[in-house]
Amino acid sequence: MHFRKNKSLFLFIVPGLILYTLFFIVPTLNAVIYSFTDWDGLSPDFTIVGFENYINVLTNDSIFQKAFFNNIKFMLFVLVFQTLFSLIFAMFLIKNTKTNIFLRALYFFPTILSSVSVAFIWTFIYDPNMGVLNTVLDSLNLEFLRQNWLGNQNIAIYSIAVTQVWFHTGQMLIIFVAGLQAIPKHLYEVADIEGARKWDRFRFVTWPMIAPSATIVMAYTTIQSFKAFDLIFAMTRGGPNYSTEILATRIYSTAFRSFEFGYASAQSVIFMFVIAVITVVQFRLLKASRVQE
Amino acid sequence: MKVFKIVMLSIFAVVIIIPLMAVVFTTFKSTSEVFSNILGVPEAFRFDNYVNIFVDQPMARYFMNSVIVTLFSVSLTVFFSSLIAYAITRMLGWIGVVFFSLFTLGMMVPAQVNMIPLYQLVYDLGLTNSLLGLILVNISVTMPVAIFIMSGFMKSIPKSLFEAAKIDGATEWAMYRRVAIPLSVPSIAATAIFLFVMHWNDLLYPLLFITQNQYKTLPLALLEFQGEYATNYPLLFTGVLIASAPMVVAYIFLQRYFVAGVTAGSVKG
Known part of the structure; x- marks a missing residue:
């Protein structure tokens, strides 16, 4: 049997496995257990309430539902613009010339900053009174476009989405450049011989060939949008009036502001379920689009 | 097409560089100077903020x-x-x-x-x-x-x-x-x-x-x-x-x- 041959290798796994079990597997399972209780995180005892938390989250919790739809809006905005920009700029910068390498490094730069730093930079840009954006609009005689970018409930989530695009487009661009550079040159030569125009070249050669990179970029962008906790927390804490609340910030507030550990755990489990569904759907869709091509 | 490409690349570069430069410049300004001159070069390279943050x-x-x-x-x-x-x-x-x-x-x-x-x-x-x-x-x-x-x-x-x-x-x-x-x-x-x-x-x-x-x-x-x-x-x-x-x-x-x-x-x- 394999066990004997693998014996000494098990020792390699033990130190990491102990930490992983203690600080990852057990808490994740515990989240499921907590979700069936009314524990407040403070008192020593709690009651098991069955599916009550889940029922309340799904039918009664308008803030959680708002957070869910905010999360979807945020994700769609970032997904569309980040993917589009990173692909266009990757196509501009495909050759490894000195200028292109420099520009890639420049565009990539925000990725290495902390979310808190990026949040401060963009709070400064969006500041309603003295902010960069409003000042620039004034100087262009476009005062009518002035906004309280993070204070206006209708646009705050999109303002943060723009920040997220600024933050991570350079990173996605690098993935696309790698994908584009791997496309064999002769495919384009064949297309040219067939008399393909620019758009045809993109549609019939580039797009099908970069589908794997696009899958990675879109999957990662989606997950990143759901994990934008640090950025949103540092920019608005989910306000004003929950208009920038996403699932992750909502769970944090439920747990550590209202101390409803049991209820917040039910929200967490639903959050995990949402991520799983979106991931599966996304891979199906992209796989289907590839087969079609 | 070539012009379009250069314009796009330049805009993106400016959008990255300006905020980062503003961060660096602002660290040498007083709050009132930021108000009067939001993106420009600071009047002088004073290190007051660096001293203050370490004191504070x-x-x-x-x-x-x-x-x-x-x-x-x-x-x-x-x-x-x-x-x-x-x-x-x-x-x-x-x-x-x-x-x-x-x-x-x-x-x-x-x-x-x-x-x-x-x-x-x-x-x-x-x-x-x-x-x-x-x-x-x-x-x-x-x-x-x-x-x-x-x-x-x-x-x-x-x-x-x-x-x-x-x-x-x-x-x-x-x-x-x-x-x-x-x-x-x-x-x-x-x-x-x-x-x-x-x-x-x-x-x-x-x-x-x-x-x-x-x-x-x-x-x-x-x-x-x-x-x-x-x-x-x-x-x-x-x-x-x-x-x-x-x-x-x-x-x-x-x-x-x-x-x-x-x-x-x-x-x-």
Whole structure:
């Protein structure tokens, strides 16, 4: 049997496995257990309430539902613009010339900053009174476009989405450049011989060939949008009036502001379920689009 | 088309450069100067804000905390993960697959899913307000992606190298040290850089576990400056600059590895 041959290798796994079990597997399972209780995180005892938390989250919790739809809006905005920009700029910068390498490094730069730093930079840009954006609009005689970018409930989530695009487009661009550079040159030569125009070249050669990179970029962008906790927390804490609340910030507030550990755990489990569904759907869709091509 | 391309590239470059330059310039301005001259070059390069922030805040302590947490989190994650990645690659049959799935499953679960029980556990172990607590949690949550990157790389090492070493009587430990590790240096560097960016910038776990000043890391300290200094951007940006400096210096010198590292990490689900 394999066990004997693998014996000494098990020792390699033990130190990491102990930490992983203690600080990852057990808490994740515990989240499921907590979700069936009314524990407040403070008192020593709690009651098991069955599916009550889940029922309340799904039918009664308008803030959680708002957070869910905010999360979807945020994700769609970032997904569309980040993917589009990173692909266009990757196509501009495909050759490894000195200028292109420099520009890639420049565009990539925000990725290495902390979310808190990026949040401060963009709070400064969006500041309603003295902010960069409003000042620039004034100087262009476009005062009518002035906004309280993070204070206006209708646009705050999109303002943060723009920040997220600024933050991570350079990173996605690098993935696309790698994908584009791997496309064999002769495919384009064949297309040219067939008399393909620019758009045809993109549609019939580039797009099908970069589908794997696009899958990675879109999957990662989606997950990143759901994990934008640090950025949103540092920019608005989910306000004003929950208009920038996403699932992750909502769970944090439920747990550590209202101390409803049991209820917040039910929200967490639903959050995990949402991520799983979106991931599966996304891979199906992209796989289907590839087969079609 | 060519003009369009140059215009687009320039606009994007300006959109990246202007805010970053504004951060640097603002650190040399007073609050009133920011108000009158928001993006321009400062009147003079005064270091008042740098002096003030160190007088006002235990900045050196925050900085050291970040260094300690990042250093131990990165090196121990790389060490434990490389051991596991090696074992997974070498294991025969389905056992390796089972361990690989068990560990990489961790990449799918967002941190906010298990933060409540994790907080409770860290609290029960008496590890709140301790750098050790942060380090242990950091290792546990970043091992999955590190294992994912490194095992992908180790799988490409030709099996015959291990067979040959085995015939020479090498133990698994010797093969790990003399064959697997030396051949995996590029993936180890990429992983280390990816983890460096992640751990240096992390906000969530310090936010959950640390309340006392003496244990705060830079991102958490910065976040709390916001409450203290409100819209005093010169001081906030001085904090941003100090917190980002090590990362920026590393990026300038190790650019290629950064790009490789962050991209390798991004391939995770």
